Amino acid sequence: MNVIQQTNYNFPNQLGFYRGKVRDVYSFKDRLVMVATDRISAFDVILPRAIPYKGQVLNQIAAYFLKATADVVPNWLLDVPDPNVGVGVRCVPYAVEMVVRGYLAGHAWREYRAGERVVCGVALPEGLKENDRLPQPIITPTTKAHEGHDEDISREAILERGIVPSDEYAQLEAYSLALFQRGTDMAADQGLILVDTKYEFGKRDETIYLIDEIHTPDSSRYFYADTYPANQAAGLPQKQLSKEFVREWLIENGFQGKEGQQIPHMDDPWVNQISERYIELYEKVTGMLFDKGNTLDILNRIEKNILRSLSS
Incomplete structure (x- = not known):
């Protein structure tokens, strides 16, 4: 093929x-x-x-x-x-990605499990389990790297470094949360939970535009709503639609993108x-x-x- x-x-x-x-x-x-x-x-x-x-x-x-x-x-x-x-x-793209999280999953969970209680400047409560719903959606931005790894960054650092002007960053936050709410509602109509996602924005002629992809499996994570409560109560993994299963397979086979690690063989099946x-x-x-x-x-x-x- x-x-x-x-x-x-x-x-x-x-x-x-x-x-x-x-x-x-x-x-x-x-x-x-x-x-x-x-x-x-x-x-x-x-x-x-x-x-x-x-x-x-x-x-x-x-x-x-x-x-x-x-x-x-x-x-x-x-x-x-x-x-x-x-x-x-x-x-002209902004040099940050706006990551919105409604649940403690993926990278945020790995940080939390390692003992972190502040992610990208956002404080998280004690006692959370993997995939728990957060009290409210949070924004955990990252730098936008053309090569190599994107890096976590806080709102305060973005403003201090002048990466995005404060008034425009406030608009990016408002747009991101509104988009996440719309995505959450649309996911619910399909029996899904929008767990987390990222948005990228750019500017042209003084107008801020949403650019690139939105709510795809590469940029987002979804759980199945019908099995979420029982699995969470039992401490079981959530059935999900996202690219996370690829990351999990790579981790199981000794690869997390770190120097010296070998990408495992991907066979046809x-x-x-x-x-x-x-x-x-x-x-x-x-x-x-x-x-x-x-x-x-x-x-x-x-x-x-x-x-x-x-x-x-």
């Missing part, structure tokens, strides 16, 4: 190109073209195997939620000319299982059946659709 490991297009009037962990980004005077590849990353490391249909899942979930939250905050998306492509407004989990998340989160794109000549398909969009 064809997968998109990377793209290397050269479009008319193209001004720049950036290859992120998952997306290949082509910049033009006032537009960005984002190609969601099938690469998968964990612990800020790109894993060696691409995952069939992963890019399509990410792109289409992101488009679904961007359209559903356009009344909450302006967003960058203008067109989805291909299952793997978004075209939108070119913004495991790669296919990851693909199936991503498709499951798409269908569960959106309530729609996943329509697999034609992958016979996927790179040519994408190029033609981008050219058509840029010429319109």
Whole structure:
């Protein structure tokens, strides 16, 4: 099966190109073209195997939620000319990611378990268990690293270093919490709990835009609502839809992205299982059946659709 490991297009009037962990980004005077590849990353490391249909899942979930939250905050998306492509407004990105957490899970839980009671400047109460609901959603921002690891940072440090002006940061916080509430409500309609997620923002012509992806399995974690209370009461792991199962597999096989660690071998059954989990998340989160794109000549398909969009 064809997968998109990377793209290397050269479009008319193209001004720049950036290859992120998952997306290949082509910049033009006032537009960005984002190609969601099938690469998968964990612990800020790109894993060696691409995952069939992963890019399509990410792109289409992101488009679904961007359209559903356009009344909450302006967003960058203008067109989805291909299952793997978004075209939108070119913004100057803020150098922080706004991570919103409604539950103590993932990285925050690992910090808490290690004895930390203040995460990114936010105090957490004693006596919490893994996956407990927090008294209210909290924002635990990170720096946005083009290479290497994103790093936790506090609101105070962001303002002290002048990374974001105070009035604009207050707006980012308000937008993030409002988006998280909308995502929580939409997840509940599908029998899910939005556990945590991250948002990225940019600015153009004095307007703040929501950019990149939103509420996807790469940027978010979901629990199944029906099994959450019983599992939590019994101290059992939560059934979840997210990329966390990939991180857990890597940890079990001795890899957390640290220097000197070897990425474990990803065989075909495991790669296919990851693909199936991503498709499951798409269908569960959106309530729609996943329509697999034609992958016979996927790179040519994408190029033609981008050219058509840029010429319109």
